[in-house]
Amino acid sequence: MxxxxxxxxxxxxxxxxxxxxxxxxxxxxxxxxxxxxxxxxxxxxxxxxxxxxxxxxxxxxxxxxxxxxxxxxxxxxxxxxxxxxxxxxxxxxxxxxxxxxxxxxxxxxxxxxxxxxxxxxxxxxxxxxxxxxxxxxxxxxxxxxxxxxxxxxxxxxxxxxxxxxxxxxxxxxxxxxxxxxxxxxxxxxxxxxxxxxxxxxxxxxxxxxxxxxxxxxxxxxxxxxxxxxxxxxxxxxxxxxxxxxxxxxxxILPTHRLVLNGALDGLELLAALREDFIVEKLPYSEVSRVTEVMFNLAGIKGKGNTAHRQVFGLYTGKGEFFSLLLKDESLLDSKMPAGRSKAWRSLDVSVLQNLILENILGINREALAGGEAVKYTRDEKEAVLAVDEGRCNMAFLMNPTLIAEVTEVAAKGEKMPQKSTFFxxxxxxxxxxxxx
Known part of the structure; x- marks a missing residue:
């Protein structure tokens, strides 16, 4: 071909x-x-x-x-x-x-x-x-x-x-x-x-x-x-x-999301997230230990029946780290966009974009494409510093998209959300x- x-x-x-x-x-x-x-x-x-x-x-x-x-x-x-x-x-x-x-x-x-x-x-x-x-x-x-x-x-x-x-x-x-x-x-x-x-x-x-x-x-x-x-x-x-x-x-390395503004304060955000996610505060508070947070997230993703569950981190400032684990895979069918393959709906970046950025924070695809609502970084420590220094309101820390996920979505003729991969x-x- x-x-x-x-x-x-x-x-x-x-x-x-x-x-x-x-x-x-x-x-x-x-x-x-x-x-x-x-x-x-x-x-x-x-x-x-x-x-x-x-x-x-x-x-x-x-x-x-x-x-x-x-x-x-x-x-x-x-x-x-x-x-x-x-x-x-x-x-x-x-x-x-x-x-x-x-x-x-x-x-x-x-x-x-x-x-x-x-x-x-x-x-x-x-x-x-x-x-x-x-x-x-x-x-x-x-x-x-x-x-x-x-x-x-x-x-x-x-x-x-x-x-x-x-x-x-x-x-x-x-x-x-x-x-x-x-x-x-x-x-x-x-x-x-x-x-x-x-x-x-x-x-x-x-x-x-x-x-x-x-x-x-x-x-x-x-x-x-x-x-x-x-x-x-x-x-x-x-x-x-x-x-x-x-x-x-x-x-493939992850690309973290920096949210520049959000309509909800910290408590309102966590309450909204708990509707679809298991929210757990992580016991790390120092910027120097952010890498440990990422290993923690990867461990959650790989455990037993959570192997295919979507998980990522949230940093809201002042040393406050949280892991967000999708409660149930049935949410992929009931809340994710219709007309998309299961492979696309199962991506961490797709779940983040639809269930959190759009549904909770009101950041739609047009706002994302404009580049004024969300910025990106490949460095998890930079993501944390951006929050602490007031350059953004919160940071979502991502696990890397898997090569198998990339090929499966592409083979079905679909496109991932922007900044899904960093080769x-x-x-x-x-x-x-x-x-x-």
């Missing part, structure tokens, strides 16, 4: 551009203003100038972040800072990172994937998107005619045939890129120009469907761009990093560029 092709990627020439670790960034959607400024200072050739350029008060139709990105892109190619591969390649990409006390390695490969509308069932989404982000990405694509960062896609290969093929081919060869980023994560890239290996990977991928793990806005933007440019064959493909669902380094670590931007 899935059609992939190698690409003649553009890569930095480190002799001209400098050390690769000073040239790359995380994806644009996790970069705040302070990080953007730091990447600008790190190198005059940092990919931030292409992928997520600054805005200025004097910006106009002919001089703005998109036109400046296009100008940098042209100049860097002309100066040899960016050089195109002499022949099409696939790229084996490995990331080494720590989760808790474990060191893991996640392997994937970078290629171009033929764009398919979701209804074709070849490329599947799992999360909702927001229009303003797609408008930004489309303007950049129109100005530069390139993909600066790969979409993160997943495929299902239990026998790990593709993984083994790529790893065998390059087991004894040094990588073309090898560095450690500021987070302490390692990155290695091998360039695969062997046409026999490429053809075999293409053949094996023909039986696959691809699930978008990260990059829904960029994928939908690429679809729109392709429809607007039917005379440009290269626009029919988008750059992806594909990772096997059975890769031992595939990790860790993020893919680095700037290792390979796909120029149309």
């Amino acid at each position: 899935a059609t992939i092709i190698p690409l003649k990627g553009l890569r930095y020439d480190e002799d001209k551009a400098g050390d690769i670790k000073d040239l790359v960034t995380p994806p644009y959607d996790v970069i705040d203003a302070a990080a953007q400024e730091a990447y600008y200072r790190r190198s005059p050739y940092n990919i931030i100038r292409l992928e997520y350029g600054k805005k200025f008060p004097a910006d106009n139709d002919t001089d703005n972040r998109y036109t400046r990105a296009a100008d940098f892109f042209r100049r860097w190619q002309a100066e040899g800072v960016l050089r195109q591969e002499d022949e099409p390649a696939l790229y084996l990409y490995q990331q080494q990172f720590n989760v808790g006390d474990q060191t893991l390695v996640r392997s994937g490969f970078i290629c171009c994937v033929k764009l398919e509308p979701y209804e074709n069932g070849v490329v599947l989404p799992h999360e909702e998107t927001m229009p303003k982000h797609k408008a930004d990405r489309l303007a950049l694509m129109q100005a530069c005619r390139a993909n600066f960062s790969p979409i993160f896609g997943l495929f299902s290969d239990p026998a790990r045939k593709i993984d083994d093929l790529l790893l065998r081919a390059f087991r004894d060869l040094p990588p073309a890129i090898d560095f450690t980023d500021e987070q302490g994560n390692g990155h290695r890239l091998w360039v695969i120009k062997d046409t026999a290996v490429q053809r075999e990977v293409q053949r094996l991928m023909e039986a696959q469907r691809i699930l978008i793990a990260d990059g829904h806005h960029r994928y939908e933007t690429a679809l729109k761009y392709a429809r607007e440019n039917p005379d440009k064959p290269a626009a029919a493909y988008v750059m992806m990093t594909l990772v096997n669902l059975y890769d031992p380094g595939l990790v 860790y670590p993020k893919l680095i931007t700037g290792l390979v560029i796909n120029k149309f």
Whole structure:
């Protein structure tokens, strides 16, 4: 089903551009203003100038972040800072990172994937998107005619045939890129120009469907761009990093919810929650022990007949932690939206959104999409500090969505609520560029 092709990627020439670790960034959607400024200072050739350029008060139709990105892109190619591969390649990409006390390695490969509308069932989404982000990405694509960062896609290969093929081919060869980023994560890239290996990977991928793990806005933007440019064959493909669902380094972390305002005070909120949830105060009051709270929640979720019960944490300030455990699974049928699969209704994030954010706090999907009612963080300690410092009224601490839950919901053609998953670590931007 899935059609992939190698690409003649553009890569930095480190002799001209400098050390690769000073040239790359995380994806644009996790970069705040302070990080953007730091990447600008790190190198005059940092990919931030292409992928997520600054805005200025004097910006106009002919001089703005998109036109400046296009100008940098042209100049860097002309100066040899960016050089195109002499022949099409696939790229084996490995990331080494720590989760808790474990060191893991996640392997994937970078290629171009033929764009398919979701209804074709070849490329599947799992999360909702927001229009303003797609408008930004489309303007950049129109100005530069390139993909600066790969979409993160997943495929299902239990026998790990593709993984083994790529790893065998390059087991004894040094990588073309090898560095450690500021987070302490390692990155290695091998360039695969062997046409026999490429053809075999293409053949094996023909039986696959691809699930978008990260990059829904960029994928939908690429679809729109392709429809607007039917005379440009290269626009029919988008750059992806594909990772096997059975890769031992595939990790999902939770995304916690920060509620900026609520109509109920603490006692009213707890009383309302007790209608549908078992509310238990947790015996932890220090920010330094928040991680223990999360382990406590995970333990509740995994116990006996609560294995499939929805549970998350609530912090209301002043050291007040609570666990919220759904009283009965029958509530999924009686109170969750009709017309949704059991897999979707059973998600922690779906239960939180519908039974608490909407039904109790009055925060509907439009308010969520606007971004003014709820903010997000991946750091549970930051969630607690945000409440204590008055930046939000309360924080809901989530357990991670399981990979099996993601695939089951996507296979049924449904989308999870936004910010349901955080595949860790993020893919680095700037290792390979796909120029149309």
